[in-house]
Amino acid sequence: MGRNHVRTYAKLKDAKLVAVVDIDPKAAALAQEYGIPFVSDYRELLGKDQVDAVSIVVPTPLHHRIGLDFIKKGVHCLIEKPIASEVDEAEELIAEAERQGVVFTVGHIERFNPMIQKLKKLIDNKEIGEITSIITRRVGGFPTVEPKTDVIVDLAVHDIDIISYLLGRQPKHIYGHGSKTIHTKKLDSAELLLDYGPASGFVQANWITPVKVRTIAVTGSAGYVEGNYITQELTYYKHNMQRHNSGFKAFVSKFGEPEKYHISEEPQEPLALELQAFLTKIKGGPVQLVEPRDARDALAVVLKAIRDTLNEEISEAASIRKQPHKKMNRIKV
Numbered sequence: 001m002g003r004n005h006v007r008t009y010a011k012l013k014d015a016k017l018v019a020v021v022d023i024d025p026k027a028a029a030l031a032q033e034y035g036i037p038f039v040s041d042y043r044e045l046l047g048k049d050q051v052d053a054v055s056i057v058v059p060t061p062l063h064h065r066i067g068l069d070f071i072k073k074g075v076h077c078l079i080e081k082p083i084a085s086e087v088d089e090a091e092e093l094i095a096e097a098e099r100q101g102v103v104f105t106v107g108h109i110e111r112f113n114p115m116i117q118k119l120k121k122l123i124d125n126k127e128i129g130e131i132t133s134i135i136t137r138r139v140g141g142f143p144t145v146e147p148k149t150d151v152i153v154d155l156a157v158h159d160i161d162i163i164s165y166l167l168g169r170q171p172k173h174i175y176g177h178g179s180k181t182i183h184t185k186k187l188d189s190a191e192l193l194l195d196y197g198p199a200s201g202f203v204q205a206n207w208i209t210p211v212k213v214r215t216i217a218v219t220g221s222a223g224y225v226e227g228n229y230i231t232q233e234l235t236y237y238k239h240n241m242q243r244h245n246s247g248f249k250a251f252v253s254k255f256g257e258p259e260k261y262h263i264s265e266e267p268q269e270p271l272a273l274e275l276q277a278f279l280t281k282i283k284g285g286p287v288q289l290v291e292p293r294d295a296r297d298a299l300a301v302v303l304k305a306i307r308d309t310l311n312e313e314i315s316e317a318a319s320i321r322k323q324p325h326k327k328m329n330r331i332k333v
């Protein structure tokens, strides 16, 4: 993912890349590709006189330590998702960023997917009515680089953040189920049911489906919308349940063929939009970044799901305490 940040910053006119940092000397080739210095210890770059801003794209257990070191030196930080391994680490990052007055955001990249932005407008404008459910699928094959966290921490956290963002609230309860199907140590398949009170969310995330699927479906009292994160297309079906119809034919056609709108534009790279927003915010521009508190809340939900429901499967990266296994347990968040 760090390679993607470098590629994207290199194209943004507001950014001047200072260095690539990695403990792995192989990453020097990336720095060379972009004609910038390679540094093997991030502490060499700590300080406002060295860098104005940093993307922290290291394994999740290191987000807290490296993020805190940069924030303490007054450097603006974008930390990749999830914000940290534990909620108290997230709290510490947030508090320190506020103390230092730096811009701090988290790489919940799907917020910058234009499809999600359009969906958010449809929901906020009440075009779908009162939302009753949001169903997401984020499934595909096993990653080429072995994951360091469970699929819930790595993938489902995107969807939990998006569902909470779209609904504008946090879930009250979670019901979850997960399994280790191909991967021997970590959960590679999970389904989560989130109770948001008037609405529910359902997340399927796995690394075992042979085809990559990234979809979202929103049902409301005034319509139904399907979105595709990859094509960035939306299909909106307008509710047509009229109580009175002229006859059986009209009744059948009204139910079978609702008004349908296809919303599609030239796709834009969410990472480019996210990094540009980060830079614009640093310059004082009026953009909406992902609030670190939202990222903390999404982390709290995934950790609850793992701790209390899927707890036989311990994520080492998330340093989760072992408890007896309970399937489909109800958890208060």
Ligand SMILES: NC(=O)c1ccc[n+]([C@@H]2O[C@H](COP(=O)([O-])OP(=O)(O)OC[C@H]3O[C@@H](n4cnc5c(N)ncnc54)[C@H](O)[C@@H]3O)[C@@H](O)[C@H]2O)c1
Residues within 6 Å of the ligand: 001, 002, 021, 022, 023, 024, 027, 040, 042, 057, 058, 059, 060, 062, 080, 081, 082, 107, 108, 109, 145, 154
């Ligand atoms: N937003 C997204 O869609 C998205 C996608 C993929 C990954 N991520 C996140 O990005 C982060 C990195 O994931 P990845 O898949 O790129 O992992 P990765 O293991 O492929 O890469 C991590 C890199 O960090 C380097 N590193 C480790 N310790 C370091 C240190 N102390 N100092 C400097 N470099 C160090 C490693 O050598 C490696 O090159 C994770 O938090 C992950 O959740 C986000």
